[in-house]
Every structure is written in C-alpha cells, then in structure tokens.
Amino acid sequence: MTKIDLKDFIRKINNKPWQPLDVAKVNNQIVRIAYFKGEFNWHKHKDEDELFYIYEGSITIQVRNKPDIVLNKGEMALISKNVEHCPKSKRGAYVLMFEPAILKSKGNNI
Amino acid sequence: MTKIDLKDFIRKINNKPWQPLDVAKVNNQIVRIAYFKGEFNWHKHKDEDELFYIYEGSITIQVRNKPDIVLNKGEMALISKNVEHCPKSKRGAYVLMFEPAILKSKGNNI
Numbered sequence: 001m002t003k004i005d006l007k008d009f010i011r012k013i014n015n016k017p018w019q020p021l022d023v024a025k026v027n028n029q030i031v032r033i034a035y036f037k038g039e040f041n042w043h044k045h046k047d048e049d050e051l052f053y054i055y056e057g058s059i060t061i062q063v064r065n066k067p068d069i070v071l072n073k074g075e076m077a078l079i080s081k082n083v084e085h086c087p088k089s090k091r092g093a094y095v096l097m098f099e100p101a102i103l104k105s106k107g108n109n110i
Numbered sequence: 111m112t113k114i115d116l117k118d119f120i121r122k123i124n125n126k127p128w129q130p131l132d133v134a135k136v137n138n139q140i141v142r143i144a145y146f147k148g149e150f151n152w153h154k155h156k157d158e159d160e161l162f163y164i165y166e167g168s169i170t171i172q173v174r175n176k177p178d179i180v181l182n183k184g185e186m187a188l189i190s191k192n193v194e195h196c197p198k199s200k201r202g203a204y205v206l207m208f209e210p211a212i213l214k215s216k217g218n219n220i
Contacts (some may be wrong), residue, residue, distance in 0.1 A: 003179050004186045008111060026161045026208050029139050031186075051136045051162075053206075055184065069113050070113045074165065076114045076141075078134045096163075098136050 006055060009033050010094055020097065030101045039088040050079045050099045057093025062086045111211025116165060119143050120204055130207065140211045149198040160189045161207045172196045 003023075009021050013035050020034035036059050052061065053076040061069040061077060064084035069077050079085050087095075112134075119131050123145050130144035132185050162171065163186040171179040171187060174194035179187050189195050216219075 026159045062143045080114050
C-alpha cells in the first residue's frame, strides 16, 4: 500500500558513504539503501545471505579467494552466508541490500 | 558469490506475462522476476508482505478501497500482508518481487 520513494532516501543520504537507511521491512527482511564510496571492510555474516542490487553507479565486491564481482546499474549479486567479502566503489554507487532485519551492515557483525 | 544476470532471465521470460522466474533465494525469501502485461487478478497473501520493484516499464497496482499505486522504472512499493491487490500494466513491465519462498504469486494463494 506504500509507494517507496528511493530518491527521497538518496537525498537524505546525500552521499554520506556506508550509512544504510532502512527502506522497507518485508516479512522478516529489511531492504536498505546505502551510498558506497571508497572501500568498506572485510566481513562476513555467519548465518545470513545478503543480496546487493545496484540502483545507480557501479561497485566491486571483493570475495575472499574468489574473483571480484563487478556490478553495474541494474545488476545484482548474492553473497551467501559465511562468505567473507568487502565491497568498494571508486566513483560511488547507490545500492539496495536485502538482508535479515537483524543485520546492521556495519561491518564484521558476525 | 554469484552475479545474477537479470537480462538472461528476461530473455528466458521473453514477454510471457505473469510467469515469474526465481532469481535468487535470500535466506527464507525469494526474489522473482516477471513480465507484467495486461491485468492480473485480485488476490491477497494472508501472512506475507510483498515488495515490488520496477526493473523496466511501468505498472499500476490496484489496491482494494485505496488509490491506485503507479510505479515507474526504479520505483518500489510494499503491499502489506492481507491487503487485496491486483497489478496491471498497459505497456508491459519487468518487475522484481521479494516475498517468502513459500509464495508462488500465481494469484489467490492465501
């Protein structure tokens, strides 16, 4: 029943990197949007998968012992639980994340 | 660890309306993509919220006793559980849906 204005969230974020805002709660999952710029830190989520969708810009997800995943606007990737990863974006990107409501995406919150 | 090629799913769907394909499983939720064209049917999901994200095109979600929700490319809306709704699209649209893995989105699967 609720239309979600992502552009409004983007205005609120105002290019402050790595500070996700909650966009919607869907059952027990949260949709978040964040501005990715520079490099985050290496971390993993012990029990939870995380889905990334590129709303704007492009990012690279570094994955421990695997090739980098390059994602452009409109592309998505799933990082399975317990997989160590570190996202980065040279030019900046707005990214939607789908993850359990308990995850905070502040880094190594195992 | 897996990059998901939505364009590949769109090629598979090949403009066959209302036949969602599973794109990814994120924890206990499924991400599906479907081609919306014409009008679906009125239905509700008793216990599950459903999130719609417009990948391409535009849709209207009719909601019982509420104003229509018009969604264009890059926009999203949350339909809360137990809310009767009926999506339609005049010109056609590719839509991502986020919902519990148990939902099949085939209509009135309460």
